[in-house]
Ligand SMILES: CSC[C@H]1O[C@@H](n2cnc3c(O)ncnc32)[C@H](O)[C@@H]1O
């Protein structure tokens with residue numbers, strides 16, 4: 001058994017997806033020292049023969065997947081409110097239930113999501129929610145990497161708005177850099193349709209004061225865009241530009257309904273877009289203009305959104321959807337090739353979250369990586385591992401996961417958190433919510 005405390009260890013006989021200019025896949029060795037990858041190559045590196053060795057035969061090593069938009073605690077509402085449009089789903093199903101959420105509910109709901117994500121190969125996630133100290137606790141315990149942000153809906157008194165803003169500021173201050181650097185934070189007004197302009201501007205100011213990036217939901221549905229134009233005379237991208245959001249490093253979730261001019265604004269300000277194809281399809285919100293965004297130079301990453309609108313947190317499914325739906329809608333089979341979908345789920349995700357040393361297998365990068373079992377019917381023959389990762393793989397193929405150089409999933413089982421207890425507590429939390 002490989003010791004989790006080992007400072008330096010090596011993988012032999014592995015197949016590594018590197019996606020660099022010279023090659024896509026390297027067969028051979030990867031050296032890990034503490035939290036970093038220090039070598040990948042065909043030749044055995046110059047290191048002592050005494051270090052622990054992990055045999056990578058039949059394993060495909062990929063960078064850990066990066067989920068750039070979600071609400072982890074909402075896994076407690078998986079299957080509660082299907083087949084509804086966004087506003088009905090929020091107002092009639094999600095918000096009434098979320099009003100009853102305790103911090104304990106958020107803890108178990110987030111644990112359930114973290115368990116699902118880790119076992120499915122996601123090593124970093126962005127989470128926007130309430131009771132964020134509970135989400136941070138789950139991140140600490142699980143060993144996962146996360147970008148956390150207290151999302152704020154401004155449908156309340158001015159006094160309550162200020163209270164929520166203070167909570168968001170204090171959380172962002174207190175937790176940035178915690179969990180041995182695995183947690184970073186952002187400022188997040190929930191959306192332009194739930195935070196009026198003056199309130200939204202307070203988040204921009206706080207992000208400036210704390211030197212933090214910003215995140216929000218934007219242009220998810222046609223009706224929300226029409227409402228924005230009716231209320232403020234501007235489309236959402238122009239509205240948020242006017243409020244100063246894009247003077248901060250920013251990532252918006254969805255961006256389904258954008259004009260050419262809006263795409264240009266996002267590109268000019270280097271605003272990332274978290275594309276959530278599964279959630280957008282399920283809520284019938286539409287299909288984002290991903291190929292146009294990428295062509296314009298926008299960094300497009302992938303998010304699951306919550307398990308209440310998806311209804312799983314399988315990033316392999318999001319990568320596959322991204323590779324398929326943009327071919328279907330454009331009539332162009334070359335749209336979003338497999339390598340690009342994989343970058344969206346890894347490298348571009350890390351870039352969108354401002355994590356400089358995450359998202360690629362290369363020397364100097366964080367040792368966040370996953371290993372898939374390739375000795376299965378749907379992985380054969382071994383023609384093209386990048387193609388198989390996108391068009392054939394799913395979360396169920398993940399055997400091992402490492403974050404920050406530590407193994408957190410081994411032979412499909414999570415080593416850091418108690419799966420059996422989480423399953424039990426999540427079910428009883430949901431039953432409690434129904435009866436409250
Ligand atoms: C207060 S932070 C989280 C807030 O966001 C809501 N939410 C979940 N999914 C979506 C979505 O797709 N668009 C907009 N808002 C969403 C969730 O119910 C929480 O109240």
Ligand SMILES: [Zn+2]
Nearest residue numbers: 070217253305
């Ligand atoms: Zn969301």
